[in-house]
Amino acid sequence: MNSAYISLRQALIARSTTVALALVVIPFLCFGLLLFTYVVNVPWMDDIETFLNFMLGYTGSHTIGEKLDWLLRPNNEHRMLVGKLITLALYKLTGTVNFRWLIFAAFAFFLGIVLVLYRVFRSINLPLIAFVPVPFLMLQPQSYLTTMWAITGMQHEVVIALVITSLFLLANGSRNQFAGGLGLQILASFSMSNGLFGWAAGAVLLATQRQWGRLGIWLVAGVGAVLFYFHDFQNAQGNDSSITFFLANPHLTFFGFFTFTGGLFDFFFESEIFRRSILPTIAGMILIPVMLWLLWRMNKSLLRGGWSSDTPKNQEQTALWKRRYFFTGCYTFLMVNAVIIAFLRPRFGYFVMLVSNYMIYPALLVSLLYLNVLSEEYQNRKIIRRWMTLGAGISLMVWGVWYVLRMPKVAYRKQELLTNAYNQKRNDVGLGASLGTTFAQSAQRWMDDAVAKGMYQYPAAFYTPYEQMLQEPIAGKPTSTIPLLVREHPDVDLVRTNAWRVPDGLSNACFIVKSTERTYLFPVPTLFSPKPFFLGRSIPVLESEILKTSLYPGTYKVGILLHPTQGPAIQYLDHTITVQ
Known part of the structure; x- marks a missing residue:
C-alpha cells in the first residue's frame, strides 16, 4: 500500500509539472505567433535615422575613428550602441537592414528578462506552477509599441535585460560576477539614457551588501559613463522646459508617478485621459506601498543599523539574501525611471504616462512584486498558495484583456505601416515625417540611398x-x-x-x-x-x-x-x- 501511495504521488507530481510547463509555454507561443504574423520590414520615424542612416554612414567610413563615431553618436536624446552593433551584425550576415529581424533580435532580450526572473524564481525552490503568472504578465501585447517597433525594442528591451542581468550578477556576489555586471551596465549606459539609471540601482545594491570597495569602483565607472554619455550632446528634446512645466503643474508629476507605475491596468484606454487614468493611478497607489513594505521587510536590519540575526547562516538564507539584493536593485531602477518619466514627460500630454512604449515597466514591476512575496514567504505554504491563486487570477485577466484590447490595433498597425511604406516609396514621404520638414527631406535621402545600395528593400504587401x-x-x-x-x-x-x-x-x-x-x-x-x-x-x-x-x-x-x-x-x- 505504501508503494502504491508513493507511485500515485509521483504520478500526480509528474502530471502537475506537465500542466505547469504547458501553462508557462502558452504565453510564449502566443506572443511568438503574434510577432511572426504582424511584424513587417518597415521602418518608422526614428528607425530611419538610427539604423539606415547609421549603416550608410558606417559603411561609408574609412577609418576606425569614423566607425566608432557612428556607433557612439547620439540619436535624439539616446546613444544606442548595442542596437547599432546588432544592426551591423545582421547586416554582415544578410547584406541588408531588415527591421523585422531587428525586432526579433530585440525580442530575444525580452526573453532574457523573463529568463532572469525564472533564475530568481528557481532559487526559491517552489514548484514550476508558482512561476506561471510571470510569463502571462510579461508576454502580453499591451506594450506592442515596444515589442513590435525596432527602435523602442532596441532601447527598452535591451536596456532592461542588460540592467537586471547586471543586478542579478551583482547580487550573487562573486568577483567575476561583479566584473560581468559592471561590463553589462556599461553596455546598458550607451544603449539608451534609461540605462544610466542602472548605476543608481547597482550602487544601492552594493551598499546593502556592504561591498564598499566594489561600490567605489562602481561609482567611479558610473561617473565616467555619465560624463561620456553627455559629452558633446546636442539634442535633449527640450527637457530643460520640464522644470518650468513642473513648477506650474507639480500635481501632474505626483499623480503621473502613480499612473505610470499602475499602467498595467490601463483597461479603458479609449476613454478621455482623466477617466482613463483613474484605474491605473489607483493601482499605482496600491502597488507602491506594497513595494515599500517589501523593501522595509528585506532591509529593516540594515536600516536599523546592523545585520543582527538576519545575517545569512546557511545556503537557504544566503539564497534569500541574494534575492533581496536583486529585488532592492530592481525596484531602485524602476522607481528612478518612473520619477524621471513623471517629471520629464507630462509636458507632452498626460497620456504619455500610459503610452504603449513604456508599459513594459509596470508589467515588470508587478512581476517582481509577485516573485518578491514568494521569496519572502517561501516557508509559509498557506500564504504561498493564496498568493499563487491571486497571481494566477490577475495575470490571466491581464493577459486576456490585453489580447482582446490590443490585437485589433496590432493588426491595424501592420496595414498602417504597409500603406505608409507605399507612400514613402512612391511619394518620398510617409514613414512618420511631415511634408516639407527637414526630417522629411533627410528621411527621403536616407531611404533612397539605402534602397539604391541594396541595403533595404520595401516589403511585398x-x-x-x-x-x-x-x-x-x-x-x-x-x-x-x-x-x-x-x-x-x-x-x-x-x-x-x-x-x-x-x-x-x-x-x-x-x-x-x-x-x-x-x-x-x-x-x-x-x-x-x-x-x-x-x-x-x-x-x-x-x-x-x-x-x-x-x-x-x-x-x-x-x-x-x-x-x-x-x-x-x-x-x-x-x-x-x-x-x-
Whole structure:
C-alpha cells in the first residue's frame, strides 16, 4: 500500500509539472505567433535615422575613428550602441537592414528578462506552477509599441535585460560576477539614457551588501559613463522646459508617478485621459506601498543599523539574501525611471504616462512584486498558495484583456505601416515625417540611398499585385457608385462609405488618393473593429482619415482598393480633394 501511495504521488507530481510547463509555454507561443504574423520590414520615424542612416554612414567610413563615431553618436536624446552593433551584425550576415529581424533580435532580450526572473524564481525552490503568472504578465501585447517597433525594442528591451542581468550578477556576489555586471551596465549606459539609471540601482545594491570597495569602483565607472554619455550632446528634446512645466503643474508629476507605475491596468484606454487614468493611478497607489513594505521587510536590519540575526547562516538564507539584493536593485531602477518619466514627460500630454512604449515597466514591476512575496514567504505554504491563486487570477485577466484590447490595433498597425511604406516609396514621404520638414527631406535621402545600395528593400504587401495599376492614370468618369460621406477639416478629411454593403471576406482595404502625378494609400481602421476581427462579423463601413498635410498641392480623386474581392479591386469614386 505504501508503494502504491508513493507511485500515485509521483504520478500526480509528474502530471502537475506537465500542466505547469504547458501553462508557462502558452504565453510564449502566443506572443511568438503574434510577432511572426504582424511584424513587417518597415521602418518608422526614428528607425530611419538610427539604423539606415547609421549603416550608410558606417559603411561609408574609412577609418576606425569614423566607425566608432557612428556607433557612439547620439540619436535624439539616446546613444544606442548595442542596437547599432546588432544592426551591423545582421547586416554582415544578410547584406541588408531588415527591421523585422531587428525586432526579433530585440525580442530575444525580452526573453532574457523573463529568463532572469525564472533564475530568481528557481532559487526559491517552489514548484514550476508558482512561476506561471510571470510569463502571462510579461508576454502580453499591451506594450506592442515596444515589442513590435525596432527602435523602442532596441532601447527598452535591451536596456532592461542588460540592467537586471547586471543586478542579478551583482547580487550573487562573486568577483567575476561583479566584473560581468559592471561590463553589462556599461553596455546598458550607451544603449539608451534609461540605462544610466542602472548605476543608481547597482550602487544601492552594493551598499546593502556592504561591498564598499566594489561600490567605489562602481561609482567611479558610473561617473565616467555619465560624463561620456553627455559629452558633446546636442539634442535633449527640450527637457530643460520640464522644470518650468513642473513648477506650474507639480500635481501632474505626483499623480503621473502613480499612473505610470499602475499602467498595467490601463483597461479603458479609449476613454478621455482623466477617466482613463483613474484605474491605473489607483493601482499605482496600491502597488507602491506594497513595494515599500517589501523593501522595509528585506532591509529593516540594515536600516536599523546592523545585520543582527538576519545575517545569512546557511545556503537557504544566503539564497534569500541574494534575492533581496536583486529585488532592492530592481525596484531602485524602476522607481528612478518612473520619477524621471513623471517629471520629464507630462509636458507632452498626460497620456504619455500610459503610452504603449513604456508599459513594459509596470508589467515588470508587478512581476517582481509577485516573485518578491514568494521569496519572502517561501516557508509559509498557506500564504504561498493564496498568493499563487491571486497571481494566477490577475495575470490571466491581464493577459486576456490585453489580447482582446490590443490585437485589433496590432493588426491595424501592420496595414498602417504597409500603406505608409507605399507612400514613402512612391511619394518620398510617409514613414512618420511631415511634408516639407527637414526630417522629411533627410528621411527621403536616407531611404533612397539605402534602397539604391541594396541595403533595404520595401516589403511585398496586399497592394503589391495592384501596384502597377495604381500608377496608371484614371481613365474617364468614376468607376464606382459607392456613396461616400466626407467631413472636411483644415488638415484632415474623414471619409466613409455610406449605404453600401462591404463585401464579405474582405481582409484588406485602403482608400486611394490620386492626382495626375501622385498616388497615396490610406489605411482603414474600421476593417479591424473588434466584432469583425474576432467574430468574423460583417464590416458596417470603410472609414479612413485622409491626412492633407501629407499631400503635395493638387487635386486628387478618391478611390478604394479592396482585397480580396469578386469585382474590380480598384474603384474610383465621385469625390475629389483639393490641397492648396
